[in-house]
Amino acid sequence: MIGNIHHPQGLICNNYFCIRVGTHDNAHQGIPRTPTRFDQEYHDDIHGDEEDFVKKVLSFISSCIPKVISPHSKRVKQWNKIIAIFCLVAIFLDPLFFFILYVQKDFNCIVINWTRTIPLVVLRSLNALVYFLNILLQFRLAYLSASTGSRVIDIVDHPKEIAMHYLHSYFLLDLFVVIPLSQIIILFVLPKYLDSSGANHSKNLISVVILVQYIPRLFRFLPLLIGQSPAGIIFESAWASCTLNLLIFMLSGHIIGSCWYLFGLQRVNQCLLDACHNANIIGCMKYVDCGKGHSSHQTQDLWTNNVNATSCLNSLSGAFYYGIYANVVRLTTGSNLIKKYLYALFWGFQQISTLAGNLTPSDFELEVLFTMIIIGLGLLLFALLIGNIQNFLQSLGQRTLEMQLRSREVEQWMNQFHLSEDLRKRIRHAERYNWMATIGMNAQMFMENMPEDLQRDIRRHLFEFIKKIRIFSLMDEPILDAICERLRQKVYFKRSTILHPGDLVEKMFFVLRGELKSIGEDGTRVFLTERDACGEELLVWCLENSSVSTDGKKAWLPGPRLLSRRTVTCLTNVEVYSIGAADLEAITIRFTRFLRNPLVQRALRFESPYLRSVAATRIQVAWRRYWKRQLIRALSQENYY
Numbered sequence: 163m164i165g166n167i168h169h170p171q172g173l174i175c176n177n178y179f180c181i182r183v184g185t186h187d188n189a190h191q192g193i194p195r196t197p198t199r200f201d202q203e204y205h206d207d208i209h210g211d212e213e214d215f216v217k218k219v220l221s222f223i224s225s226c227i228p229k230v231i232s233p234h235s236k237r238v239k240q241w242n243k244i245i246a247i248f249c250l251v252a253i254f255l256d257p258l259f260f261f262i263l264y265v266q267k268d269f270n271c272i273v274i275n276w277t278r279t280i281p282l283v284v285l286r287s288l289n290a291l292v293y294f295l296n297i298l299l300q301f302r303l304a305y306l307s308a309s310t311g312s313r314v315i316d317i318v319d320h321p322k323e324i325a326m327h328y329l330h331s332y333f334l335l336d337l338f339v340v341i342p343l344s345q346i347i348i349l350f351v352l353p354k355y356l357d358s359s360g361a362n363h364s365k366n367l368i369s370v371v372i373l374v375q376y377i378p379r380l381f382r383f384l385p386l387l388i389g390q391s392p393a394g395i396i397f398e399s400a401w402a403s404c405t406l407n408l409l410i411f412m413l414s415g416h417i418i419g420s421c422w423y424l425f426g427l428q429r430v431n432q433c434l435l436d437a438c439h440n441a442n443i444i445g446c447m448k449y450v451d452c453g454k455g456h457s458s459h460q461t462q463d464l465w466t467n468n469v470n471a472t473s474c475l476n477s478l479s480g481a482f483y484y485g486i487y488a489n490v491v492r493l494t495t496g497s498n499l500i501k502k503y504l505y506a507l508f509w510g511f512q513q514i515s516t517l518a519g520n521l522t523p524s525d526f527e528l529e530v531l532f533t534m535i536i537i538g539l540g541l542l543l544f545a546l547l548i549g550n551i552q553n554f555l556q557s558l559g560q561r562t563l564e565m566q567l568r569s570r571e572v573e574q575w576m577n578q579f580h581l582s583e584d585l586r587k588r589i590r591h592a593e594r595y596n597w598m599a600t601i602g603m604n605a606q607m608f609m610e611n612m613p614e615d616l617q618r619d620i621r622r623h624l625f626e627f628i629k630k631i632r633i634f635s636l637m638d639e640p641i642l643d644a645i646c647e648r649l650r651q652k653v654y655f656k657r658s659t660i661l662h663p664g665d666l667v668e669k670m671f672f673v674l675r676g677e678l679k680s681i682g683e684d685g686t687r688v689f690l691t692e693r694d695a696c697g698e699e700l701l702v703w704c705l706e707n708s709s710v711s712t713d714g715k716k717a718w719l720p721g722p723r724l725l726s727r728r729t730v731t732c733l734t735n736v737e738v739y740s741i742g743a744a745d746l747e748a749i750t751i752r753f754t755r756f757l758r759n760p761l762v763q764r765a766l767r768f769e770s771p772y773l774r775s776v777a778a779t780r781i782q783v784a785w786r787r788y789w790k791r792q793l794i795r796a797l798s799q800e801n802y803y
Contacts, residue, residue: 426490
């Protein structure tokens with residue numbers, strides 16, 4: 163293939179079909195050749211496959227990259243819970259690295275427990291991997307942003323804006339948190355450069371690396387542990403929030419206890435160094451660190467049997483004043499990780515709970531600062547976490563207290579009007595059942611504070627059972643919305659009578675729970691259960707007693723109101739949703755045209771349990787009258803003949 167070859171006339175040949183010819187006139191000239199069908203097919207086979215392969219690779223890569231995700235989606239909420247749990251594990255895991263160092267009592271030196279180190283490194287790597295996935299998610303997670311000079315909060319869902327927002331906010335900090343510094347130091351640096359005599363240096367290096375990364379981790383992870391994220395609250399349950407507060411309190415004791423062990427080990431190391439300076443043993447400094455093991459040497463035997471060095475491992479000997487680390491000395495000489503950790507955790511809980519009231523530090527500056535930090539952290543935890551738990555416990559009893567106050571008011575009211583004992587018993591039962599059914603909340607007031615479209619969606623969800631009733635399954639959404647908007651929850655109790663013969667039918671009921679019995683004037687019995695309607699004859703009456711006024715609007719015809727011709731009694735405690743006659747009149751005025759549809763009229767008349775029983779009774783009466791007339795006619799004909 164030859165490109166950009168000059169034509170004899172001065173033209174440039176950019177065609178890959180340009181060739182060189184061997185004549186003397188144009189031996190070094192590139193002239194275009196007319197491509198043949200074979201050349202075109204050859205080009206399509208070679209370059210077409212390359213282009214298809216590139217397109218497939220790009221499409222595969224783009225399919226692996228997720229689209230922009232809403233911060234309010236269900237998957238994001240579940241992921242926030244998972245990342246919060248892993249953050250809790252990560253914060254809990256890092257201080258455990260302090261316990262892999264201990265003092266080998268037989269040789270008066272500090273050693274690393276490598277068998278305990280590898281599992282901690284693996285767990286820390288897994289946590290770092292999960293948090294790295296969370297970093298990748300942030301580049302595709304939409305965020306909430308308020309417009310300049312406005313309080314309106316919008317969701318930014320443009321990928322470039324999302325990426326730039328994250329890069330300018332917490333990306334560098336998250337990247338520093340997820341870098342496996344401690345894993346690199348433990349697995350690669352310590353075995354190579356601090357192999358034989360590096361336990362002391364390893365202790366300092368591990369503690370510095372973990373503490374440097376631990377503070378940014380706390381800054382990024384604590385909001386998640388408290389249950390807050392940019393998308394909102396992670397754990398909505400009050401019990402989950404209380405559990406998190408308790409876990410944070412335990413985590414604080416864990417951190418304090420682990421640091422207490424590390425600083426105590428540092429004081430033991432300082433005591434051994436002082437003993438080495440005072441012992442006049444040549445080269446004893448290198449025997450303070452055991453590294454991975456020890457060796458048999460005369461000088462080392464002198465160090466092992468040194469009285470001052472041995473006294474450093476006994477806090478009661480008085481060779482070194484340990485202050486608040488007196489009890490940690492005996493922990494540093496043991497290799498049992500569980501015993502050391504449990505006692506350190508207990509010590510941390512004790513000092514946070516008592517605000518370090520039983521501690522008497524030495525004049526060592528870092529020890530005094532550590533004691534002051536314990537006091538400040540204890541005050542902070544009691545002010546925030548323990549205060550939150552107290553508020554939670556009070557909120558659990560708040561409903562009970564409200565119910566007790568309500569019961570006292572009812573009792574005072576009943577005493578004031580000298581009600582009979584039977585009425586008092588029924589009122590107490592009604593109050594108790596109403597409180598359990600509504601959980602002491604006024605749902606109507608709660609709904610009124612919502613936007614209209616949200617109220618409509620909530621009602622559609624709450625009153626979805628209405629569509630399962632044949633009468634309303636044929637109606638459109640606007641009619642159902644108008645009906646649901648006017649529904650009110652009511653509770654009736656066992657043996658209560660909802661309708662009496664001769665009473666005005668003022669409400670239509672939809673049974674949510676319970677069982678009712680309807681008895682007509684002729685003794686017809688109909689049982690109503692969940693998803694049944696009662697008082698549907700009121701809707702039929704509203705349609706039949708309306709007309710069109712002179713201005714084209716609906717108007718009510720004068721006449722008597724609808725009277726009940728049956729008795730409806732509750733067989734159990736019943737929860738219903740009711741709609742009043744005035745509301746039904748307004749709905750029929752607004753949707754008369756649709757309600758007069760033959761399908762709806764058929765459903766109203768023939769799918770209603772009450773109207774079906776009435777129709778069956780009328781058919782039976784008509785049938786009996788028919789047979790009676792036939793019998794009379796037959797008898798009259800016989801007498802005639």
